[in-house]
Amino acid sequence: MSLLEEKHEWGATRVRDTFLGYFKERGHTFVPSSSVVPLSDPTLLFTNAGMNQYKSIFQGTVDPASDFAQLKRAVNSQKCIRAGGKHNDLDDVGKDSYHHTFFEMLGNWSFGDYFKEETIGFTWELLTKVYGVDPQRLYVTYFEGSEGLDPDLEAKELWKTIGVPEDHILPGNMKDNFWEMGDQGPCGPCSEVHYDLREPEDGKYRNAASLVNEDDPEVIEIWNNVFIQYNREPDRSLRGLPNKHVDTGMGFERLVCLLQKKKSNYDTDVFTPLFKRIQEITKAREYQGKFGTDDADGIDTAYRVVADHVRTLSFAIADGGVPNNVGRGYVVRRVLRRGARYARKYFGTEIGDFFSQIVPNLVEQMGHMFPEIKKKEADIKEILDEEEKSFAKSLDRGEVMFEKYANKAKVKGSNDLPGDDVWRLYDTYGFPVDLTRLMAEERGMIINDKEVDEAQEKAREASKGDKKAAAALVKLDVHDLGALENMTDVPKTDDSAKYGRENITSVIKAIYHGKKFLQSTKEVPEGEQFGVLLDKTNFYAEQGGQEYDTGRLLVDGEAEISIENVQVYAGYVLHTGYLKYGELSVGSEVITEYDELRRHPIRNNHTGTHVLNYALREVLGNEVDQKGSLVAPEKLRFDFSHKSGIPDAQLGEIEKISTAYIRQNSEVYAKDVPLATAREIRGVRAVFGETYPDPVRVVSVGVSVEDLLADVKNPKWEKVSVEFCGGTHVKQTGEIKELVILEESGIAKGIRRIVAVTGQAAYEVQREASAFEAQIERLENLKFGAEKEAEAKKMGSALNQLSISALTKSQFRDRFNKIQKAILDEQKVFAKADNKRVLDAVTDFFAKDEDAKTLVLKVDWSSNVGKAISEAIKSVSGPKSALKEKSVYLFSANPEEGKIVHGCYVSEHFKAQGADGPKWAKTVTDIVGGKAGGKPGAPTASGQGTDAERVDEGVEEARKWIENFKI
Known part of the structure; x- marks a missing residue:
């Protein structure tokens, strides 16, 4: 039976399901594979290991409000790609039996729960009892010790206890048996399982110990158990972690290979x-x-x-x-x-x-x-x-x-x-x-x-x-056009091929540089921009709001001109750019190759503009007239007449109609039609005041131009996007994928502007919105405190910079405003309670000791404590205060941030002896640093210190200073 027709007891799907089921039965939570494109981790090109999504747990930075914060045991099959960067298997793929650029990593994890004994037990039981792997073909390794670390004899003994023969338990060095996330971070010894693919000779297995970790294709590593128990510090030292974790990874394709008794992963039903x-x-x-x-x-x-x-x-x-x-x-x-x-x-x-x-x-x-x-x-x-x-x-x-x-x-x-x-x-x-x-x-x-x-x-x-020189674009002026009219061998350019999608072959008719027409590129100074006229072109020259094409003119292997801009002057299409190598002359036959990957999104955006124009009239009425447009690769811009801003409800309806039209996957038709006839088509859209050629190109989305012309007055055409347009378009609207409005604004009296994206750009903004929504949800669920306030401040700034759907952004603003209001309300409640806390500490002191004349006190830190101290001082020193004859100095410190806040009030009794607030505060400032403020002779002063470690010295100095006066 051929490889392609074989059936297997352990089919790939069963192998994966068995692994996941085994660990689910043992209390592990199934966590779906994270994206293979780690958009939130710029340090990785692709997810290349199963542990990537758990980094925050290992590093202790996991969001306490997230599901991961509660995760103790996990299992999954992680999608991985190793095709670039540090981990790159691309060059080996196809040449051997086991390298892949995409693979699955089966894994089970423990986060501060079980450790070595359970992990090794799970590994051996699953392989030998569940999958039925012959134990004689399995070899295990353990960390032999290095860098002052003891060998992992615990793992060795656990393997022996399970029944692995001692000659199948092998020590491994730092490279093979000590796993590290990076230059810094969680790490620890690991214990691998290797499998001998070789068949027995004369019924006996040969010992494969010497082939383990030697890159032998017949003795392969299948599973690695990492015991994360250290942290690699910036100085390269190792510190023990408070929580010990387990991170395992087993190559799915390799496991399927051995269970299907193959020597190549590619011989299995994975491939x-x-x-x-x-x-x-x-x-x-x-x-x-x-x-x-x-x-x-x-x-x-x-x-x-x-x-x-x-x-x-x-x-x-x-x-x-x-x-x-x-x-x-x-x-x-x-x-x-x-x-x-x-x-x-x-x-x-x-x-x-x-x-x-x-x-x-x-x-x-x-x-x-x-x-x-x-x-x-x-x-x-x-x-x-x-x-x-x-x-x-x-x-x-x-x-x-x-x-x-x-x-x-x-x-x-x-x-x-x-x-x-x-x-x-x-x-x-x-x-x-x-x-x-x-x-x-x-x-x-x-x-x-x-x-x-x-x-x-x-x-x-x-x-x-090139880019520096490109600031001054080479252009044809009226004198140049006059000269061209007299050059009988330079015809106006046939640009009908611009609507096709293939390269064409053209003949150079003129080379233009420095106000002169030249015979050869050899006459153009090196590195300078010049223009080329061809007999025919497939390049789109900038017109009708659509940006120009870029690309190249070349003779393979002999010469190439990089085309950076294309403009049309009275029928002459001028391709401007730079000579990359070689030499070309008037009469040279060249391949004319526009950049399809640039034009593709332009096509999407141009047809998207037509659909948007239709939707605007459907929602806002027929008084909407186009006033201008821009069709670029990265976005479309549409200006139109309308008296007022568009509310979110209407903007949503415009997007909804546009999306429905796109998803019909309607065919896009185009045909040159006599101008007078074309103007008769019911519902046709044209720019007021624009001069159109005769015949004019009619572009219709969903109905053929022939059908339109057969009954030009049919009212059904009001429900069809029909425009005069010379631009490039998609073949079917489904190519556009999505249309997302990013912005709606006024640009002049009675003129509004919409900026939108289509295709992959639309998907990108939707992904960005989805990622930001997760951040908003996290912020909504955070408990009130300093972290929530700091996150809200950062998020407000990020929201302003976000380039996403205008509707979604408006919804985010509403949610964010509610969060901010809730924070403000919580701040007010907290501030009120905090003010009361500090003032109560003062009043309670004097209630217990009515004869006391002074109080120097350190209170607990809070984000509002500076304000609370000020309010307490104001209350004590007020004209109607029962404590007006008491002198008070209050402190609070935050050692983590190195901050101190303090404030004081000096009663009339001490003022009469020469004391005042600023003098008292100065004695403290000399110790704790920072500054203190208050008018000379004033009873009150407040300050901020920079040396929180010395707050107790400051308190003591304040007490001594006031005690020097007569009570």
Whole structure:
């Protein structure tokens, strides 16, 4: 039976469910896997271990109001990615039997509850009694001692007590058996379990002790039990923790592998259902599980790479790790491009929608455990297709250029691929360096990383110069246009291809720089911006509120112009930018390649603008007229006539109508129509005063332009978005995903402005709002006190800076205002009680000792104590006070913050002897630091000190000073 058809007693789902069930039965709370994209932890590219979400518990910083604060035992299967940063297995995937960029980590945790004995007992019982693993194939390790730490003989003895033979219990060093979270923080010895995959010889197992922790593919670590009992201090010393914790992690794929009696994780039903789907798509030969030289055609390696990568991509995108050029987004893009290249090279399949065809099978396989991939399935597929299509546009050409660069090096007798060429493959064709390295290895070549870094730095410096020069955009003026009209060999640009989505080939008709038309880029001074006119273009020139495209003009491997801006002048489309390398001349044939990843969100935003315009009229009425717009990659802006601000209820209705229209997934139609006829279409929207071409382009969402023209007066067209527009649009409104209004404001009398986002940007603001809502909920649940006041102050500032839905922001403001009011009310109640507390301390003293003339007293600290002391002094010194003849000095100190507050009142009896408030306060200030205030000769004074450690000395000095006067 083939690998793909095998059935297993221990199927992957049963293995996972058994683990979770075992620990649930033993009092562990199931905690769903945290996001694989740790948006709240900037120190991590991806979640790479099961313990990441419990960091706050280990570090003692857990929010006391959260569920985690009460957590004693936990179990889960954590999604992990190791494809970038410190933990990066990307280069090894496909080459061996056990490396993955995405994997699951099964784990059980104890937070100050059970410790070594129970952990080791659970481990052995689950493996040998529940899963039925042969104990003879298991080896365990313990910490041998180092850095002044004793060996973990307790763990060793516990393993022996359970029945593990002594020659299967092995010591391990600091590297293998002492786990640390980082340079600082909780840490402790660990005890690993290893499994011998080898079959017995003549019915006997060979001792595998010498192969443990030696990276032998047949003797693998499957489970690690970490006993967190120390804290690594900043000075690298270790201190014992007050609470001892357990953190365990078992590789799910490895466990399935051994239970299914395989030697490769990839031979299990974690991967074989994906292999089956890949075979259906590609018609390739069946997966045979071969490695290295045995895998002569590379097909098995490609199966492993593609299956692994589709898992990583799907889970990363589902959790918000969208492909881009920065950080974790770049890692996702690298993984996709690496996988796409494997698919094309080894399976011979076209890319553009390859990965998305596998995603439904992955969702069926894992969606019950991780419902987020089921919920986000459509988005995952759409993003994968978008990225694949973008890469497909340059993959063929990039591979040709790689061969050219490789052959050039070989001719020179070198196996080194030059750094400049490696960088150009990335910069021009989107080949990540690790993909080029892989291709080089296939050719028996190597890459000099230092040279690549130097080429990248050189490009970065050149880019800085470009941006500086870009401040003065090269433009055509009336004289230049006059000259062009007389140049018969320079026609007006045919830009009809701007509505397509493919690269085209064009001919350079003119090169413009320094008020002159040149014949070659060689005449342009190095690093300076210039313009290019083509016979035809697929670039969109800035017009109608839509921003320009960027991209490149190039002859593969010979020359490239980076296009930074595109403007149209009387029918001439001028592409402005910088020469990156080589030389181009008038008459050169170039590939015209706009940046699809920039235009894609522009398309979303432009069609979103049409939908928004429709919704505005539906809610506010037909008197709404467009007054201007901006369509950029990151947002859309729409200005319109309306007399007053839009209330939240109406804003919500506008969003609701827009969203409903988008989710209909209506087709977007466009057609050039005679202007007079187009104006007759019922409900058509046009900008008042705008001059339109004849014929004019009509864009309709949901109804074909032919149907509109067949019955131009039909009242049904009032319920359709129909506009005159020359911009680029989506094919179906579903591509827009969401429309979220960020801002509604007035910009002039009778003119309002809406700023909104669509697509992934809309998802981002929704995620940001969701994260902020969790903070608000936490603040609402916090008990009144200094922490709540401090958090509210920070949150008020953060709320003002938040870029989220205007409606949601308004709701947050209402909730936040209620929190602030509650804090103010609580502060008033607290202040009143605190004032009474301090004053009662004074009055109670004199009630017990009516003859006393003075009181020097330290009272307990509170956030309001300074005010309470002032109020008590004011009360004592008041004209109608029964204590007016008493002299009082009050203190309070907060050693943690180093603060002291103090205040005093000197009665007339002591004033007559030369005492006053400021003099008395000065004696204290000399000791506790800080300042004290009060008019010379005044009976009262108050101060703040900076040396809280000396408050008792201050109290004593104040007492001595007043006692020097006659009572």
